[in-house]
Amino acid sequence: MLSALLVMAALAVVIGGALGYAAVRFRVEGDPLVDKIDAILPQTQCGQCGFPGCKPYATAIAGGEAEINQCPPGGEEGIRKLADLLGREFKPLNAENGVEKPKSVAVIDENTCIGCTLCIQACPVDAIAGAAKQMHTVVDPLCTGCELCIAPCPVDCITMEPVGETVDTWKWHYPVIPIKTAA
Amino acid sequence: MLQKLFKFNGGVKPATNKAASTRDPIKPVPMPRQLVVPLHQHVGGTPHPLVEAGEQVLKGQRIGAADGNVSSAIHAPTSGRVLAIEPRVMAHSSGLSSLSVVIEPDGEDRWIDTAPMPWRSMSPDEIRDELRDAGIVGLGGAVFPSHLKLKPGNEGTHTLVINGAECEPFITCDDLLMRERGDQIVRGALIMQAMLKAQRVLVGIEDNKPEAIAQMQAAVQRNGTTSMQVIAIPTRYPAGGAKQLIRVLTGIEVPHGRRSTDYGVQCFNTGTAYAIADAVEKGRPLISRIVTVAGNVERPGNYEVLFGTPMDHLAALAGIKADTDRFIMGGPMMGFRMPAYDVPVVKATNCVLVGSEALFPAPAPEMACIRCGECARACPADLQPFELYWHSRAKNFGKAQEYHLFDCIECGCCAYVCPSHIPLVDYYRFAKSEVWARERQKDAADVARERFEFRNERIEREKREKAEKLAAKTAASRAAASSAPGAEQGEAAPAAASTAADDSKKALIAAAMARAKAQRDAADQAAAPVATPPASAPDSAPATTAPAPQDRSI
Structure with a gap:
């Protein structure tokens, strides 16, 4: 009984230490998802999505605060790419944000x-x-x-x-x- | 001398249809009423015009200057007056216009002063610049500026290949050029050999052109050079593709994503060699070329044509038959249908193929791919055309690129053998242009992102600098005020005025305002109003790229 407990405790300490080390050693600066979304956005920086630029919109999408259908310059193709990347349903462009030109x-x-x-x-x-x-x-x-x-x-x-x-x-x-x- | 020849995979053997246009020698073309010379005739930057409407030009005068190094110059094909510089329909499938110089010939055909280039005493860079300014581009069809190719590769160049294969049906312009002007081709090739420091020159000619082979061999013998060899290669389309010809002559297979120069081989068309000799020996720029007129005409033949000559003017000399419904630039395998009959002959025009419904019937309806694999057997670039077709058709461009879409030379062998009559090359062209468009878009987006981020950073920095400056100033004025109260009000007042503009420093502003007020009161009491500058002219604001809005009242 005691040996089993000791083994489990030792395992927990070892794994915990490894995880803690990995968290420090392999720390990712910034959110890679934001950059991926930003790469899909057309970089028009028009603000039609309601955010002051493409990067803020990308951050909002990644944070779940914005829908993927708010970018008129990106158009339908852009929405499809975002839907693919994020595993969300495709939605037609929100007319409130503007139309594709x-x-x-x-x-x-x-x-x-x-x-x-x-x-x-x-x-x-x-x-x-x-x-x-x-x-x-x-x-x-x-x-x-x-x-x-x-x-x-x-x-x-x-x-x-x-x-x-x-x-x-x-x-x-x-x-x-x-x-x-x-x- | 026996030369071991190699083989390339695939290829087809369409009817060559070359005999009819090789009966007569190269003929001249009477001067057309107008010459329309497009400025963009080659790969690379569009030359910018050097002349204006109304100006007189001489034959060979430079009318378009190369735009950067990956570009080439454009010259007046004859003497005359520039009527206009305006967009005209290009010899391009799109039917779009591009900026062209319209010249009305004066009939004198007067040359500019030309002098031979003392190329043996010139540095290679100087010769390359001269060739760029002489407008020399590859005349095999790719129209890539030749001066960029006349540089030895990193490992040196051992072999120069002169491409006289001319594998495409109907086209005989290189054949006739070799038959009639072999000596100058040889001299041009020797100039290129010297520039490339190549040990040997191989002239590859398909064995269906015995006269051309004999004439070129005789020309090499007359010249006395021992490093040049004329080699007959088996007739098999597309033996004239650069990679295919290099494979046949040297056995070197240039892999995906590499250039033949990496393996010490460089390849030029016979017409390019001829043009280089013209430019170097006579100082004459490239203003004309040999063009085959064939297909639905009474007397197919070859003509020496000035660039800018309307195609219908040229084809009329050969007698266009009544049922003609199209002009094709190039051959039946790789040619492009022209948007109009009067588009000008350009540097890329090796053939004006006159077509009719009877000669080139509309393709049978496209049917489903039955996965027979014939296309893969025919592909000379060792690709898998059916895979490329599926991915292009599904607009799955990333996948198409994985199957090396850009190694496709659009030779048309796959479509030629396809039992389902699928226009395979059309799909590849579509996929390629979509990929290019996407790349352009991505590049533009990257630039925009970078500029947007830089701008934000700049605005932040300016704000920070402004705040720092203000803080420093306030500190200084505070110190001054505490050491000598009432003496520095001229300095303190504007500082207070400009702090009012900054929202982030509300507390500081309030304090400063209170201080300024106290000082002003003190000054008023002392009755010493030393020039108090107007509050609307703060001199402490750092210079921004965008001046303040109040400047707009003009």
């Missing part, structure tokens, strides 16, 4: 811009160049199309222009079998 970039009308710098402060990725009382312009390869610069503009000189297809970005279509009309 083709990728666009902001364009500043250079004749109307008064150089107020408000859009520069609003841009989450520093994609607008300019200075006070100088004309501003959008560095379009860096623009994520978040539309955050539109509201602050006092003269409404920013418009969203859809990004057209070029020879370099053109994609082959999915091969479809043409259905012949009945003779």
Whole structure:
């Protein structure tokens, strides 16, 4: 009886020690799930999900505080990927957060811009160049199309222009079998 | 000299259809009314235009400068006036437009001043820069800038392969070039050999071109070089694929994810060798190439065509038959259907294949894959086309990549042998472009994430620095105030004003405000109002990248 107790106690001490050591030695900094979710999100940083950026939204999803269907730029494909990753049910995009739109970039009308710098402060990725009382312009390869610069503009000189297809970005279509009309 | 030849797996033997277009020598093309020269004709960056509408240009004048090192220059194919620089429909399946220089020929065809390149006394880097500015790209169809390939590999390059296989049906432009201008091809190959420091040059030609083989052998003999060998290889599509030709000639099998240069072999098309000789010996940039016109025409043949010549202008010379319904750039196996008849001939155009419903009937309806494995037997890249097909069809791109989707050379052998008539290559092209699009998206997202995080960090840092500065200032003013009360009110007032802007330091602000008030009262009592600066101009705020909003009233 006593020996059995001693054996169990010794086992508990040994295993406990090993676990305690492992907890310190193999400690994971940060939440790897947040990074995985963040990698799926489109990084538009538009805030349409109700969080101030993609990373905060990823943190909220990982913490169970947010649904996976709140990201309009990620679209249906993004929701499917999140559902796959998290083992949740697919849900259609929440219309309250917005609708899926083709990728666009902001364009500043250079004749109307008064150089107020408000859009520069609003841009989450520093994609607008300019200075006070100088004309501003959008560095379009860096623009994520978040539309955050539109509201602050006092003269409404920013418009969203859809990004057209070029020879370099053109994609082959999915091969479809043409259905012949009945003779 | 006997050369041991090797074999590549797979391949097919479609009807070659080459005899009709090899009867006549290479013919010139009368000057078209307009030349539309697209700026983006090669792999890599789009050249930026160097001319403006209305400007006069000379033949061979550079009109587009290479954008970075992975790019190549573009030149005016003839002398004349630039009518416009505008988007025009490209010779591309998409039917999209790209920026082109439209030139109206003046009929004089006047060259710029050209001079031979003293290449033997130039450093390899200088020669490469010159070739880039002469617009030399691979003319076999891939249009990869040649100067990037003319560098010895890490382990050195022992063999230079000149690709004269020309395995695709209907196309005979390299055949005719070798028959008629073998001497210059040999000279170009020797220049490349010198640049690569290669010990030997192997010219591989399919054995269905006996005249070309004989002419090239004679040219090598006339030149007197002993390191060059012309080798006849068995006719089997796609023997002209770079990896396949290297395999046949040297026995070296270039594995997945590696380049032939890692194994000391470099491969160039005969047309590229010819163009390099032109650029080096005469100082003439690449402005024309030999193009085969074949298919549904009265007189198939080969023409020396200026880039920018509309395809219908060219094909009309061969007599387009009435039932023509399409132009294909390239051959029947790998070619692309053109979106319009008047798209310009570009550096990649080796053949304008005129098609009709009778000549190329629409494929039979696609049926289910019966897993016969014929495609795997035909694949010259040793892939498993049926696996690639299933994964591409299911849009399971990660899996397709695991089966080495990007090693597929889109030769079309699998679709050619498929008993179910599945357009396999269409699926691979679809999968490849989806993967590329995703990669572009991911790269853009990574950049956005990085910039967003950097911005947040910067804002935090600015806030911190501001707070530190304020704290330091308050401490200093407090010390000053305690040592000499009433003497420093000019300094204390703005500090108080700017602290009011900072929410996080409410307590400090309150204290500072009280102090400032006390000081002001003291000063007022002392009746010594030393210039109190306006509170709206705090000089203690650190410079931010975005100036304060009140600056906007212009």
